[in-house]
Amino acid sequence: AQSVTQLDSHVSVSEGTPVLLRCNYSSSYSPSLFWYVQHPNKGLQLLLKYTSAATLVKGINGFEAEFKKSETSFHLTKPSAHMSDAAEYFCVVSDGSWGKLQFGAGTQVVVTP
Amino acid sequence: DGGITQSPKYLFRKEGQNVTLSCEQNLNHDAMYWYRQDPGQGLRLIYYSQIVNDFQKGDIAEGYSVSREKKESFPLTVTSAQKNPTAFYLCASSQQGSSTDTQYFGPGTRLTVL
Numbered sequence: 530a531q532s533v534t535q536l537d538s539h540v541s542v543s544e545g546t547p548v549l550l551r552c553n554y555s556s557s558y559s560p561s562l563f564w565y566v567q568h569p570n571k572g573l574q575l576l577l578k579y580t581s582a583a584t585l586v587k588g589i590n591g592f593e594a595e596f597k598k599s600e601t602s603f604h605l606t607k608p609s610a611h612m613s614d615a616a617e618y619f620c621v622v623s624d625g626s627w628g629k630l631q632f633g634a635g636t637q638v639v640v641t642p
Numbered sequence: 643d644g645g646i647t648q649s650p651k652y653l654f655r656k657e658g659q660n661v662t663l664s665c666e667q668n669l670n671h672d673a674m675y676w677y678r679q680d681p682g683q684g685l686r687l688i689y690y691s692q693i694v695n696d697f698q699k700g701d702i703a704e705g706y707s708v709s710r711e712k713k714e715s716f717p718l719t720v721t722s723a724q725k726n727p728t729a730f731y732l733c734a735s736s737q738q739g740s741s742t743d744t745q746y747f748g749p750g751t752r753l754t755v756l
Binding site: 533538558560561563571572573574575578580623628633634635 | 690692730732736740752
C-alpha cells in the first residue's frame with residue numbers, strides 16, 4: 530500500500546528566503562511522485578514529477594525536488610520565495626499498474642513581506 | 643485552448659435532492675477521475691474511468707454515481723444518499739491512466755447543501 534506524509538501542515542516564510550516543504554512516502558513499488566500547488570478555490574497545478582529518471586527534478590516557477598530512496602523522501606524546495614507562492618502544496622505518490630494517486634494532507638504556505 | 647472545464651463553479655442543493663456536476667475535457671485523454679476535497683485534507687478518489695463506457699469505484703464512492711458515454715465527458719451525480727455532500731469537487735484527466743501519467747485538474751465545483 531502507498532501513503533504520503535507531509536511533515537508540516539503550515540509553513541511561513543519571508544519573501545526572498547528559501548522554502549522547504551517536506552514529504553515522506555511509502556510504496557510497494559517504484560513510485561512516481563508529484564508535487565501540485567493549489568491556490569484558493571482553484572484546481573491543482575502540477576509543479577513537477579519524478580518517474581525514475583534523474584533524482585533531482587526541476588519544475589515550474591523555480592521549484593525543485595530531490596528523490597531520496599534511502600530516506601523515502603521527496604522534499605520540495607525553492608531558493609527564494611515570492612508572494613505569489615502563497616498557496617497549498619500537495620505531495621502525491623502513484624504506484625501500481627494504473628494511475629491511482631495518494632495525496633498528502635497538504636502544506637499551507639504563507640509568504641510575508 | 644486545451645483543458646478541463648467544470649460547471650457550475652458554485653452549486654447549492656437542498657437536502658434530499660440529487661445534483662449533477664459537469665466535467666468536460668478536450669485533451670483527448672482516455673482516463674478521467676473525480677475527487678472530493680475537504681478542508682485540511684488531501685483529495686480522495688470518488689470514481690475513475692480509464693475508457694469510455696467503463697468506470698470503477700474509488701475510495702469513497704458511496705452516495706455518488708457517474709457515467710462515461712463520451713470520451714470527453716464524465717459527469718458526477720451526488721445523490722441524496724450521500725450523507726455529507728458539502729465539499730469541493732475536482733475532476734481530472736490523464737493520457738492513459740498509467741502510474742506515470744500526469745493528471746490534469748479542472749477548476750473545481752464547490753457544492754453546498756442548505
